[in-house]
Amino acid sequence: MNATSSTLGQGSYTTLGPSLGERLSRALHWPAAVALMLGALYLVFAIYTAGQAAWASGLLVLFTAGFYVYLSRGGFAWRYLFPGVAGMLVFIAFPLVYTAQIGFTNYSSTHLLSESRVRDYLLEQRDAVEDQVLAYSLHANGPEYRLVLRAEGEPTPRWVSPPLALRAGAPLRVDLTAPAPGNLPADGALPLAELIKHREALAKLVLVLPDQTTLHYLGLREFGPVKPQWTGHSDGKLTRMADGVVFTPNRDTGFFQSDAGETLQPGFKAFIGVGNYTRMLFDAEFRGPFLSISWWTVVFSALTVAFATAIGMLFAVMLNWEGMRFRTTYRTLLFLPYAVPGFISILVFKGLFNQNFGEINAILDALFGVKPAWFADPLLAKTMLLIVNVWLGYPYIMILCSGLLKAIPADLYEASALAGASPATNFLKITAPLIIKPLAPLLVSAFAFNFNNFVLIALLTDGRPDFLSTKLPAGQTDILVSYTYRIAFRDSGSDFGLAAAISTLIFFLVAALSLINLRLSAKAQK
The missing domain is CATH 1.10.3720.10 (MetI-like)
Known part of the structure; x- marks a missing residue:
């Protein structure tokens, strides 16, 4: 502890300086505040990128108010009230408003997703091109593995892959080559139990033929090219590739619906006003x-x-x-x-x-x-x-x-x-x-x-x-x-x-x- 002495008239007094703990607290005050701000901004950004803009905005307002109250002189009077007010907003007002908002929608087990997510889900659906599906076998190649592809019922291999590590992760594009003398794996095909162990890694593979045709994982025994089931339009409609039927989002029922009344699953959450109350x-x-x-x-x-x-x-x-x-x-x-x-x-x-x-x-x-x-x-x-x-x-x-x-x-x-x-x-x-x-x-x-x-x-x-x-x-x-x-x-x-x-x-x-x-x-x- 630091101390300084002074004399005034006939007396003297001693002034104590700030302790070590106080100096550390002052030194770490703003770095800690900045770290908390960065953490709060990261959380808000993560929620926003997840597609929850309204929640991110509300959280940003709450964090901004909290930092203003505890870091500025202007919000000093609210420092003891803010936790109670914030708790009431988060645990009472927000659940009430959120529940009331759901009451004006058709939210149910058949209408769980938003319209955009249902549309994206349908656009991701693929069908295999049946006449081009190839069977495959997996062979050990030292610590690595190789794929051998052949047409169903044919004993002669058509394509072979280079050695693969088969680690689960991001999708991996693999160029296939035609088999040549001495190019085929020496070891026999792995049994089904071993294939199951590598299923996750196999599902990430995209096999590329010399003509740039891509083959995708279709199951424990097959790879093959796929084609989309749907095509999307800028106005939100979807067209089924198989027969050309157009489906329009019906926001009254919460389904993509054709002119003939056919509906697609799953449905989407839609605003129906006072429909539940009526x-x-x-x-x-x-x-x-x-x-x-x-x-x-x-x-x-x-x-x-x-x-x-x-x-x-x-x-x-x-x-x-x-x-x-x-x-x-x-x-x-x-x-x-x-x-x-x-x-x-x-x-x-x-x-x-x-x-x-x-x-x-x-x-x-x-x-x-x-x-x-x-x-x-x-x-x-x-x-x-x-x-x-x-x-x-x-x-x-x-x-x-x-x-x-x-x-x-x-x-x-x-x-x-x-x-x-x-x-x-x-x-x-x-x-x-x-x-x-x-x-x-x-x-x-x-x-x-x-x-x-x-x-x-x-x-x-x-x-x-x-x-x-x-x-x-x-x-x-x-x-x-x-x-x-x-x-x-x-x-x-x-x-x-x-x-x-x-x-x-x-x-x-x-x-x-x-x-x-x-x-x-x-x-x-x-």
């Missing part, structure tokens, strides 16, 4: 199950909250009674459903409700002689879901109500007792009004949670039993989030565009519930 409202075959699932989602969430609140509040009031013996034991036992991981409880209930071997049906059969088909009957399946979800949810309400009951002044109950009020009157006039106001925002949050309770549906019923005769498989016990999952990932078609549109709708519904929650919270604090 499908929800106006497609009769889709609208029926969709509206039914939407209504059941609301009913399922509302009934779960209502029953869980009633049971949880009842237990909380009972456990709040000072004269009850073993209150701690009861509270522990009633809290257990909340302490056990939810997915374990759900799987346990799935076994309990089994029609043939479950304990619930065994008891019902012994008492009443019935074995309900819990998983086959739609009404019973919905009832089962409500029973299990209320079982999982009431401890949460019980804990909340227990805490709120402690905040109610005891003198209110004393005054009520002096007036001769009954316990029911105490609950309706004192307990319920004082609990429900602060509890309301939490009940709205519970409703929003159950609105998207995917785990319960997926583990217990998987949405079944299904609706009959629907375009897309839909379950009677599906809620919107599980139905969206089935559309996107489970059933044939994988209609990502439609699933994204439904997800966007769910977002706005949950956002509306969140606004209601905020309003209720504000009123509760007044």
